[in-house]
Amino acid sequence: xxxxxxxxxxxxxxxxxSNDIRSKQFIKIFKAENGAYESMVxxxxxxxxxxxxxxxxxxxxxxTQVSTIHNQLGEDIGISVEPCRRDTFPAIAxxxxxxHDIQGVSLEExxxxxPVDPYVEDDYFEALKALGEQAAKGEANLVLMGxxxxxxxxxxxxxIPAAAEQISTVDTFREKPGAETAKSxxxxxxxxxxxxxxxxxxxxxxxxxxxxGFTDYADLFDKYDTLTKISFDYAVVEKEPNIQxxxxxxxxxxxxxxxxxxxxxxxxxxxxxxxxDACANVNVVNELNVPIVCMGLHDVVVSASPEGxxxxxxxxxxxIKPYVDQIDxxxxxxxxxxxSFRVLDVEDGSLTIKVTFxxxxxxxxxxxxxxxxxxxxxxxxGVVIVDGMEQPVRAEDxxxxxAGCRHMVTAxxxxxxxxxxxxxxxxxxxxxxxxxxx
Amino acid sequence: xxxxxxxxxxxxxxxxxSNDIRSKQFIKIFKAENGAYESMVxxxxxxxxxxxxxxxxxxxxxxTQVSTIHNQLGEDIGISVEPCRRDTFPAIAxxxxxxHDIQGVSLEExxxxxPVDPYVEDDYFEALKALGEQAAKGEANLVLMGxxxxxxxxxxxxxIPAAAEQISTVDTFREKPGAETAKSxxxxxxxxxxxxxxxxxxxxxxxxxxxxGFTDYADLFDKYDTLTKISFDYAVVEKEPNIQxxxxxxxxxxxxxxxxxxxxxxxxxxxxxxxxDACANVNVVNELNVPIVCMGLHDVVVSASPEGxxxxxxxxxxxIKPYVDQIDxxxxxxxxxxxSFRVLDVEDGSLTIKVTFxxxxxxxxxxxxxxxxxxxxxxxxGVVIVDGMEQPVRAEDxxxxxAGCRHMVTAxxxxxxxxxxxxxxxxxxxxxxxxxxx
Numbered sequence: 001x002x003x004x005x006x007x008x009x010x011x012x013x014x015x016x017x018s019n020d021i022r023s024k025q026f027i028k029i030f031k032a033e034n035g036a037y038e039s040m041v042x043x044x045x046x047x048x049x050x051x052x053x054x055x056x057x058x059x060x061x062x063x064t065q066v067s068t069i070h071n072q073l074g075e076d077i078g079i080s081v082e083p084c085r086r087d088t089f090p091a092i093a094x095x096x097x098x099x100h101d102i103q104g105v106s107l108e109e110x111x112x113x114x115p116v117d118p119y120v121e122d123d124y125f126e127a128l129k130a131l132g133e134q135a136a137k138g139e140a141n142l143v144l145m146g147x148x149x150x151x152x153x154x155x156x157x158x159x160i161p162a163a164a165e166q167i168s169t170v171d172t173f174r175e176k177p178g179a180e181t182a183k184s185x186x187x188x189x190x191x192x193x194x195x196x197x198x199x200x201x202x203x204x205x206x207x208x209x210x211x212x213g214f215t216d217y218a219d220l221f222d223k224y225d226t227l228t229k230i231s232f233d234y235a236v237v238e239k240e241p242n243i244q245x246x247x248x249x250x251x252x253x254x255x256x257x258x259x260x261x262x263x264x265x266x267x268x269x270x271x272x273x274x275x276x277d278a279c280a281n282v283n284v285v286n287e288l289n290v291p292i293v294c295m296g297l298h299d300v301v302v303s304a305s306p307e308g309x310x311x312x313x314x315x316x317x318x319x320i321k322p323y324v325d326q327i328d329x330x331x332x333x334x335x336x337x338x339x340s341f342r343v344l345d346v347e348d349g350s351l352t353i354k355v356t357f358x359x360x361x362x363x364x365x366x367x368x369x370x371x372x373x374x375x376x377x378x379x380x381x382g383v384v385i386v387d388g389m390e391q392p393v394r395a396e397d398x399x400x401x402x403a404g405c406r407h408m409v410t411a412x413x414x415x416x417x418x419x420x421x422x423x424x425x426x427x428x429x430x431x432x433x434x435x436x437x438x
Numbered sequence: 439x440x441x442x443x444x445x446x447x448x449x450x451x452x453x454x455x456s457n458d459i460r461s462k463q464f465i466k467i468f469k470a471e472n473g474a475y476e477s478m479v480x481x482x483x484x485x486x487x488x489x490x491x492x493x494x495x496x497x498x499x500x501x502t503q504v505s506t507i508h509n510q511l512g513e514d515i516g517i518s519v520e521p522c523r524r525d526t527f528p529a530i531a532x533x534x535x536x537x538h539d540i541q542g543v544s545l546e547e548x549x550x551x552x553p554v555d556p557y558v559e560d561d562y563f564e565a566l567k568a569l570g571e572q573a574a575k576g577e578a579n580l581v582l583m584g585x586x587x588x589x590x591x592x593x594x595x596x597x598i599p600a601a602a603e604q605i606s607t608v609d610t611f612r613e614k615p616g617a618e619t620a621k622s623x624x625x626x627x628x629x630x631x632x633x634x635x636x637x638x639x640x641x642x643x644x645x646x647x648x649x650x651g652f653t654d655y656a657d658l659f660d661k662y663d664t665l666t667k668i669s670f671d672y673a674v675v676e677k678e679p680n681i682q683x684x685x686x687x688x689x690x691x692x693x694x695x696x697x698x699x700x701x702x703x704x705x706x707x708x709x710x711x712x713x714x715d716a717c718a719n720v721n722v723v724n725e726l727n728v729p730i731v732c733m734g735l736h737d738v739v740v741s742a743s744p745e746g747x748x749x750x751x752x753x754x755x756x757x758i759k760p761y762v763d764q765i766d767x768x769x770x771x772x773x774x775x776x777x778s779f780r781v782l783d784v785e786d787g788s789l790t791i792k793v794t795f796x797x798x799x800x801x802x803x804x805x806x807x808x809x810x811x812x813x814x815x816x817x818x819x820g821v822v823i824v825d826g827m828e829q830p831v832r833a834e835d836x837x838x839x840x841a842g843c844r845h846m847v848t849a850x851x852x853x854x855x856x857x858x859x860x861x862x863x864x865x866x867x868x869x870x871x872x873x874x875x876x
Contacts, residue, residue, distance in 0.1 A: 278751070293454075316716055344792075379787055
C-alpha cells in the first residue's frame with residue numbers, strides 16, 4: 001500500500017498543548033500497549049505497519065514539521081515537504097509527483113490519501129488497503145471512503161451513494177448540513193466524507209499536469225510558492241463524474257477538538273493532578289511540573305502547558321479558537337528533533353530559557369547583534385565554539401558571549417543549559433548564521 | 439482604641455495563593471479606591487485608621503510573618519511575636535503583656551481582639567471602638583461582638599443573649615450546630631460568635647498570671663514554648679460568668695474559603711484570563727504570566743500560581759484542604775521584606791531560581807557545603823562579597839561560587855538575578871552563616 005498522510009498546520013483548537021510550532025498530531029497523549037505514550041502520528045504509523053508491514057508511508061507536510069516527524073517516526077519515513085502552504089490540491093499533486101519521481105512508484109499503482117489524525121482501530125487501515133486495491137482495479141478514477149454515520153453531525157460533508165452496496169458509484173456530495181438536513185441525508189443512506197480516498201498515481205499526476213504547468217517533482221517543488229491555493233475537493237472531486245465510494249462501518253473519530261480528544265484518552269488524567277470524588281467526566285492533561293487540583297467539576301477538560309491554561313466545559317471546547325487567537329505572546333516551549341526549549345522567565349531586558357540538546361545535536365554557528373548571552377550548563381557534556389575557540393563543556397561551566405560574538409554548541413551526551421539573554425531588543429530574528437568553517 | 443489583630447498560620451484553604459510561607463492575609467487581592475491592590479491585612483489596617491487614626495494596632499503573630507507585616511504595613515505597626523504557635527489563650531496573654539510592658543498601655547484601658555481577616559465595611563470598626571468603650575465601663579469582664587445572623591450557618595458558634603437590647607448579658611454559648619438547630623437558635627434571638635471581644639487590660643493580665651507563672655512580658659516570651667496549647671474560649675470565656683454581648687448588624691464576611699473570598703472580589707478576574715460569554719459566576723485569580731482561557735464554566739473558581747492550579751466548583755472549594763495536604767513539593771515562590779524568589783526549574787542535580795532584592799536588602803554572608811552556585815545578574819546594581827573580595831555587580835555580570843565559598847550580596851537599586859544551584863544534594867538546610875566581618 002502507498003499511503004499519503006496529510007499532516008496539517010499548527011492549529012490552536014487543542015491549545016495550550018498545540019501552539020504555532022507544535023501541532024496536535026505530535027503531542028504524546030495516547031497510552032500504547034507497552035505503557036509508553038505516543039502521539040497521533042505515531043499511533044497511526046504503528047497501526048499502518050501492523051496492517052501492512054510493507055506499506056510505503058509518505059507524509060505531506062510543511063518543512064517546519066520535518067524534524068519532529070523524523071524525531072517521532074525515524075529516518076525511514078517518506079516526507080513530501082511543501083515549501084509553503086497551498087491547500088490540498090497542490091499538496092497532493094506534490095506528494096504524488098514525489099511518489100513517482102523520488103520513490104519510484106509506477107503510474108499504475110494506487111495511492112491512498114488520508115489525514116494524519118484519525119483516531120481509529122486497525123480495521124480502518126484494513127479498509128484503506130481495500131480502498132487502494134479497489135482503486136487499482138480502475139473501475140473509477142477516485143474511490144472514496146464513506147463512513148457510516150453514527151449521528152446527524154453538522155461537522156462533516158455527506159456522500160450520497162447510488163446504491164446500498166459495500167462499493168457503489170457516487171450520486172452526489174452535500175456540504176456540511178444543519179442537523180435536520182443531516183437526519184434526512186442519513187435516512188437516504190448518506191455517508192460521512194472523512195477526506196479519505198484512493199486513486200491510480202497516473203490519474204492525479206495527469207490532473208496535476210493539466211492544471212499546473214510543470215515538468216517533474218523538482219520543478220513543481222521549485223515553483224510551489226507560485227501556485228494558487230485550492231482544495232482537492234474543489235479542483236478534482238467535484239468535477240470528476242467517475243467516482244466510487246466504499247463503506248466503512250468501524251469506529252472512527254476525528255480528534256480535532258478537546259471534546260473528541262478526551263473521549264480517546266485511555267485514562268482521565270495525564271500528568272500531575274488530584275481530583276476529588278465530586279468530579280465526574282473530567283479530563284486533565286497537565287504538562288507543568290506543579291499539581292492541578294480539581295474539585296466538584298462536571299464535564300470539564302483542564303489542560304496546562306508552558307503556553308497557558310485551558311478550563312472548558314467539554315461541549316464548549318470546540319469554540320476555543322477565536323479566544324486563543326486573541327492571545328499575543330511569544331512561543332513558550334517547543335520540542336524539536338535537536339531537543340527542546342522552554343521559556344523560564346521574561347523580563348524587560350532579559351529572557352531566560354532552558355535548552356536541552358539531544359546527543360549529537362546542537363545549534364549552528366551564529367551571532368546576535370543586539371543581545372549578550374550566558375550559558376549555564378546544568379547537565380551533560382558537549383563542545384562549544386566561541387569566536388573560533390573550541391572547548392569542551394560540562395555541568396557547572398559558564399560561557400559568556402557578548403553581542404556580535406560567534407558561537408555554537410554540540411551535545412556529546414544529552415546536554416542541558418540555562419541560557420540567559422540580555423539586551424534591550426531581544427528577538428528571535430536577531431540571528432546571523434555562519435558556515436561551520438571559521 | 440487598642441486593638442490586637444490575631445494573624446493566623448499559613449493555612450492551605452486558599453491554595454495555590456497561600457502556601458506554607460505565604461498566608462492568605464497577605465495576598466494582594468482587593469482593589470482599593472486608588473486602583474492599587476491591597477491584602478486583607480492592609481485593608482483592615484487602613485479601615486481601622488480611617489475610623490480611629492490614633493488607634494494602637496498590634497498584630498499577634500509568629501516570627502515568620504514579621505517581615506511581611508512590616509513590608510505591607512510599615513515599621514510603625516506593633517507586633518507581638520509568638521516564638522512558636524500555642525493557640526489563642528497564650529497568644530492573647532502575650533499580646534496583652536506586650537501592650538502593658540512594651541507599649542505602656544495602662545491596666546484600666548480596654549483592648550479589643552479581632553481576627554486579621556474579616557471582610558467588612560467601616561461600620562464594623564466603629565462597632566469595635568464601641569466595644570472597647572463598653573469594656574472600659576467595667577460593667578462586665580468581657581464584651582463580645584454578636585453578629586446578627588443572615589442565614590442558619592453551620593460554620594459559627596452562637597451566642598444566646600439574655601435580652602434583645604443592643605447590649606445585653608450573655609445567657610449561654612452554643613457550639614457549631616446543624617442547620618435545623620441553627621434555625622431554632624436564630625428564632626430564639628441568637629447571634630454569631632465572630633471571635634471578637636474586648637476587655638480591660640488588667641482582666642486578661644490577671645487571668646494570665648493566674649493560669650501561667652511568669653513575671654513580665656520578657657519572661658513570658660522566654661518560656662512561651664513551654665506553655666500548653668489552649669484556646670481563649672476554653673481557658674477564659676467559657677469559665678467567665680460576667681460577660682456582655684454587643685450586637686452588630688452590618689455586613690460581615692469571613693474570607694476563609696475560596697467561595698467567600700470570590701464574593702468579596704470587586705472584579706471577577708485578577709491577572710491574565712479570557713472568559714467566553716458562556717461562563718457564569720466564574721472567578722479567576724492568575725498569578726502566572728501565561729493566560730487562562732475559561733469556556734462555558736458555571737460557579738467555578740480558577741486560580742493559578744507558581745505552586746499549582748486550582749479548578750473548583752465554588753461550593754466544593756471549602757473542602758480543598760485534605761487534597762492540598764497531599765501535595766508534597768518544595769516551596770515554589772515567596773514574597774519577603776527583602777524581596778522575592780521563584781523557582782524556575784527543578785532538575786536532578788540542579789535548581790534554577792529567580793531572586794529579586796529590594797534596594798538596600800540582600801542575603802547574609804553564608805556558604806553551602808554541597809552545592810555550587812552561579813549568579814546571573816539580569817537587572818539592577820548591587821555589591822557582592824565572595825570569600826572576602828568585594829565587587830560591584832550589575833546586569834550581565836556572572837558570579838560563580840564553588841561549594842564552601844562564602845558569599846553575600848546587597849542590592850543598591852532593585853537587583854534581579856537568575857541563580858543556578860548545582861549539586862547532588864540541594865537543600866535549603868545546606869547553609870552555613872558567617873558574621874559580616876571577615
